[in-house]
Amino acid sequence: MALRHALLAALLDRELSGYQLTKLFDLAASSFWHASSQQLYAELAKLEADGLLTGHEVVQHGRPNKRVFALTDNGRDELARFTAAPTKPISIRDDLIVKAYAEHAADPSVLIKQLEDRLAQSRAKDEFLQSQLARLRDGKSEEEYLASAENIGPYLAGTRGRMYLRDEIDWCEWASGVLRNRS
Amino acid sequence: MALRHALLAALLDRELSGYQLTKLFDLAASSFWHASSQQLYAELAKLEADGLLTGHEVVQHGRPNKRVFALTDNGRDELARFTAAPTKPISIRDDLIVKAYAEHAADPSVLIKQLEDRLAQSRAKDEFLQSQLARLRDGKSEEEYLASAENIGPYLAGTRGRMYLRDEIDWCEWASGVLRNRS
DNA sequence: CCCCACTACTCAATTTCTTGAGTAATCATA
DNA sequence: TATGATTACTCAAGAAATTGAGTAGTGGGG
Known part of the structure; x- marks a missing residue:
């Protein structure tokens, strides 16, 4: 359920x-x-x-x-x-993190490729989400929108999604950089 | 599998x-x-x-x-x-985000409470993870560690986890602030 | 006018994950 | 010396999610 x-x-x-x-x-x-x-x-x-x-x-x-x-x-x-009702704690389950964890068993270039693929996906998703959020704001500033709109739920949720994507972008860039420096 | x-x-x-x-x-x-x-x-x-x-x-x-x-x-x-092998895109599944999405059907104070609970959990987890990462670094700076260590996989993965937690902290603070301002 | 993409769904098998309840031994603490 | 926490696991039922294959009509491009 x-x-x-x-x-x-x-x-x-x-x-x-x-x-x-x-x-x-x-x-x-x-x-x-x-x-x-x-x-x-x-x-x-x-x-x-x-x-x-x-x-x-x-x-x-x-x-x-x-x-x-x-x-x-x-x-x-x-x-x-x-x-x-009480909220269940989240459980992270992302194959890419497992792959990073297993870095020692992997060919660095393969792992770098995986990180770059995800990076591209996340960038595309982020752009899409950003446009969705802009549509919700409908010309208003975020502050104005959040103070005045009827139903801000989707905006709050979408913002969380965007933060997730921003992180993913940052992490993929960082981790692939680290791996490149080592090889 | x-x-x-x-x-x-x-x-x-x-x-x-x-x-x-x-x-x-x-x-x-x-x-x-x-x-x-x-x-x-x-x-x-x-x-x-x-x-x-x-x-x-x-x-x-x-x-x-x-x-x-x-x-x-x-x-x-x-x-x-x-x-x-190709990596599956992640699928976000977090009840708290659903609750935020349903903000319009909720009592604001109840939702604020949920966000604050998660905030506290995430802060505690973040502290724990931070100490784990410090243990892995073992006195070295991050740069030094990442350049020299044998197996950096767990550190890469742990860093992703910490980013996730930082985000959660930021989002909970932001969203609960937004909700408080509206009521 | 043929084929492909899109809208709008359905069925079935299987795998994965959750929930809940146990067992059994040792150690610390009150 | 009873009580609870920790270590170390097992069994079974059921819910949730994945995988894979299909159906059927419409509109647009070549």
């Missing part, structure tokens, strides 16, 4: 279809939470069965129809309960 | 018992990889069955005997193969 609350949070204050959620939770796009589309559709079905979400068909012209989902009152309550 | 390589990496250049690994992979202790002891013992058994690890009994006085594990040549090769 880990995805559950992420889905409820995503549907707070708006309706989205499974497919739109797929994109929001996509590996490449999400600095919020990740899940595959299969997992999403399965969890959406459960949430609907549990009455935390309602889905309704939207007829479309020129493309397949879709079902959009919205929070029910129960869903909103569940989300509030979740927010108040 | 996600834990696999983290275990192999942990056993690179040293022998450890299941119990010692438990502590290394513990939620509270690890900024490298997390796993429960049950998962570890199960995976150790598989790795031994697959010939990537060898375990041998160590008789102890004044405490239960233990089995320590060491990499085999196959294990070392497997680790090298893993390091060279």
